[in-house]
Amino acid sequence: YFKSMTQTLEPCLTKEKLIKYGIAIQELHGLQFDNEQCVLLEHSPLKYTYNAANQSLLLNAPSKILSPIDSEIADENIWDDGINAFLLNYRANYLHSKVGGEDSYFGQIQPGFNFGPWRLRNLSSWQNLSSEKKFESAYIYAERGLKKIKSKLTVGDKYTSADLFDSVPFRGFSLN
Incomplete structure (x- = not known):
């Protein structure tokens, strides 16, 4: 403060x-x-x-x-779980075509929960194009830091980092 x-x-x-x-x-x-x-x-x-x-x-x-500094990882003394929280990001679009008289809707929601050391994240979208309706979840995963081994555990559906190669989706767990 x-x-x-x-x-x-x-x-x-x-x-x-x-x-x-x-x-x-x-x-x-x-x-x-x-x-x-x-x-x-x-x-x-x-x-x-x-x-x-x-x-x-x-x-x-x-x-x-x-x-x-002995490594690339921050000292565990400064690791902080933060506060328990609910996060929400959203996006909505509507389009009306005068030519075909069609309406299109698109919605995206990105909720997140922080509970203790755990971080739960999701990205889902819904679209209605003409008569085709589609709901899709791009990812949902839980993640937390592991102080004892100075790592991060991720469980669920996520994408690999694109540091060296293209990002690829995976389902399972990763330990970084």
Whole structure:
């Protein structure tokens, strides 16, 4: 969260948050904290920029105070299951053809549930073209992080990543 420091807002970064963000606290000598245990940033080498439009905080730190990174996977201390939530994305279209006098409908729904470490995702569509009606589920899968083995488990219908080759659909499970 942000708090008012004199005439400006400043992020409240606790010692624990800085450790989670990869800052080597032992390299920051003489850190000062306020009564809420937030680091007084004006007395530290840390600089920040806040972008209100996309609600992102960019924290800049000298490389000498960064914790070494051993792998491409984020440290499990910063893994966060987040909150339980329901997500919904949708799209709807209607078209009337004056030439043939036909109506066409298309609807797409993309629900999601976050429950503990699990993420359930689906993409389904419905269309009515002339007299042909069609319902289709592009994918439905459940996914979660596995901290102990620093992996992600996916179960259900999904597509492979397109990092190297074209994406292909699969039904089953994957462990990345």
